[in-house]
Amino acid sequence: MFPYLLVGPAVLYLLAITLYPGLFAIYQSLFVVKFVNWSWAGLGNYMRIIQDREFWAALGNTAIIGGLSLGLQTTIAMTVAFFCYRDSFVRGWRIVFLMPMLFMPSAVAFIWKLAFNDGRVISDLLMSVGLVSNNVDWLSSIWLARLTLIVADVWQWTPFLFIIFVGALQGQDEEIEEAARLDGASWSSIFWNISLPMMRPIIVVAVTLRGIDITTMFTNVYIMTQGTPGGATETMSYFIYRQGFRMFNFGYASAASVLMLFITIVVAQTIVKRAFKSGKS
Amino acid sequence: MASVRKSGGENLLVRYIILVSWALVCVVPILWFLTIGFRPRTEIIVPEPIYWPTWSLDAWRLLVSDWPIALYLRNSILAVAGSVVIDLVLAIPAAFALARYEFKGREDIGFYILSTRMMAPAIVAVPIFFLFKNIGLLDSVWALMLIYAAINLSLVTWIIRSYMLDIPKELEDAARTDGASDLTILREIMIPACLPGIITAAVIAAIFAINEFLFTLLIASTSKAYTMSVALANFTGGSDGVIYNAIALVSFIAFAPILILVILIQKHLSRGLTMGAVKG
Numbered sequence: 001m002f003p004y005l006l007v008g009p010a011v012l013y014l015l016a017i018t019l020y021p022g023l024f025a026i027y028q029s030l031f032v033v034k035f036v037n038w039s040w041a042g043l044g045n046y047m048r049i050i051q052d053r054e055f056w057a058a059l060g061n062t063a064i065i066g067g068l069s070l071g072l073q074t075t076i077a078m079t080v081a082f083f084c085y086r087d088s089f090v091r092g093w094r095i096v097f098l099m100p101m102l103f104m105p106s107a108v109a110f111i112w113k114l115a116f117n118d119g120r121v122i123s124d125l126l127m128s129v130g131l132v133s134n135n136v137d138w139l140s141s142i143w144l145a146r147l148t149l150i151v152a153d154v155w156q157w158t159p160f161l162f163i164i165f166v167g168a169l170q171g172q173d174e175e176i177e178e179a180a181r182l183d184g185a186s187w188s189s190i191f192w193n194i195s196l197p198m199m200r201p202i203i204v205v206a207v208t209l210r211g212i213d214i215t216t217m218f219t220n221v222y223i224m225t226q227g228t229p230g231g232a233t234e235t236m237s238y239f240i241y242r243q244g245f246r247m248f249n250f251g252y253a254s255a256a257s258v259l260m261l262f263i264t265i266v267v268a269q270t271i272v273k274r275a276f277k278s279g280k281s
Numbered sequence: 282m283a284s285v286r287k288s289g290g291e292n293l294l295v296r297y298i299i300l301v302s303w304a305l306v307c308v309v310p311i312l313w314f315l316t317i318g319f320r321p322r323t324e325i326i327v328p329e330p331i332y333w334p335t336w337s338l339d340a341w342r343l344l345v346s347d348w349p350i351a352l353y354l355r356n357s358i359l360a361v362a363g364s365v366v367i368d369l370v371l372a373i374p375a376a377f378a379l380a381r382y383e384f385k386g387r388e389d390i391g392f393y394i395l396s397t398r399m400m401a402p403a404i405v406a407v408p409i410f411f412l413f414k415n416i417g418l419l420d421s422v423w424a425l426m427l428i429y430a431a432i433n434l435s436l437v438t439w440i441i442r443s444y445m446l447d448i449p450k451e452l453e454d455a456a457r458t459d460g461a462s463d464l465t466i467l468r469e470i471m472i473p474a475c476l477p478g479i480i481t482a483a484v485i486a487a488i489f490a491i492n493e494f495l496f497t498l499l500i501a502s503t504s505k506a507y508t509m510s511v512a513l514a515n516f517t518g519g520s521d522g523v524i525y526n527a528i529a530l531v532s533f534i535a536f537a538p539i540l541i542l543v544i545l546i547q548k549h550l551s552r553g554l555t556m557g558a559v560k561g
Contacts, residue, residue: 002463003378004378006375006377006378007374007379009371009374010371010374010394010434011375011393013431013434014393014394014435017397017405017409017427018400018405020408021404021405021408022405022408024408024412025407028411080299080303083296083300090300095540095544097307098543099307100307100310100311102488102540102543103536104491104509104510104532104535105492105494105510106492106494106510106513106514107314107513107529107531107532107535107536110513110528110529110532111311111314114317114325114523114525115310115313118523119325119326119327119330120329155306155307160554163550163551164555164559168551168559171559171560202558202559205555205558206554206559209556216402216403218402218403218494219494219495236403237402237403237495238403240403240404240407241403241406244410245410245499250407253407254407254408257404257408261400264404268396268399273392276395276558
């Protein structure tokens, strides 16, 4: 009994804040909600949502923006971490690499909104090196708008992966590295043949955690693009927010939430469970 | 230093060029944004960027006169500190049970706690909004405190659990033969021994709580319960557009304490951020 008493309060707290909302969302998704009027719709919201091009676009945007951003930040973090993990000179100022992560995300969104759009700094810098000939309107094209979100996310969250990778690399056995080096192994072969396989479980955990956070991307979209142009930067989280709190289609938003919850549970049960099991050993 | 010497001069140069470039990418936008905080409004949103501005304290005056910045700061501190206390009270016993007892369903309960971290805030946003609306807690710092605690409970539990697993069992066994009860062992042995883990968990939870945006946006529907994170997004003055200099100053008010906290727990950061999966 005693261990259940210890773990009980935490579990009850989490159930209250996840199970209740989950059930509520399922219930509400069966109604068309117009302010205080709830009218029964059965599976109507779901039928509409699977035909809603905006819903599929949001899913696709989340995958595209998230996938590119995750790939980029993993590569940069790994490179920087591998180049500095045993360097005592860099260790002295390594905190610099962490700084973007310590900034409030809403403020980071404003930094990039100003740099790209309102202050035209990025355009000006690109013009001065001759890469573009006139001012770029970053919100005018699908890919440029997505790029601004990717830049903001990569800038802020590469440090998260970096610090985890550095931790993992520092934990690796120095003698194996030393032996390989004495055998004449090059730096890149040490990376590919020793460090990378050793770090695999940790990379999986770190990338999974980051991947989950990226798929919930909201703040940057809300502040920087609001989904423009033409919904090309609308993520799933922003779709739910817009349906619920801008258009007041609460039943519809709940249906989208339930679908997203379903995806989350599948991912959690397969990828995350495995990632944390292998991460432990 | 050995590895530096062996990797050769040429490599070393390339390496430092890459490292220094990335360091600049990290730090230059922050320094630039700091200068934004000390510029007059007229020199920020401009057709041509002004790299050498005239300095001004407009933003400071604006913050003090036009916005209840002290209230936002108080809301942030209250909600964040309260949520961390709730987390520790709930997580320490839970972590103790998960790390030290055999019981039916232990793995599943542990994984359930972990999996709540995977839930996108947007999924529960609508129901949580109605929940707090129905119990009359919209627009209240207390609601934010409860939400932040829920968001971070999983990671606080898992971090502390990971540190507790590292404590040698012999310490407890000795105490147990002396007749100490389980709660005494938790209080007198486990908590002191895993204090670095508890502090790491608290700091990381506090950072996530300070940063929280979506729930705060929904629950704090008027400025009464705004935290710094959401107050920022409302620093717009109609036709004047976004008031960047005020935003910059507020963001640095939050940045400074976070930086100090992270420097203090730097060694534990990679372990904390992976919820104990990396023993960095």
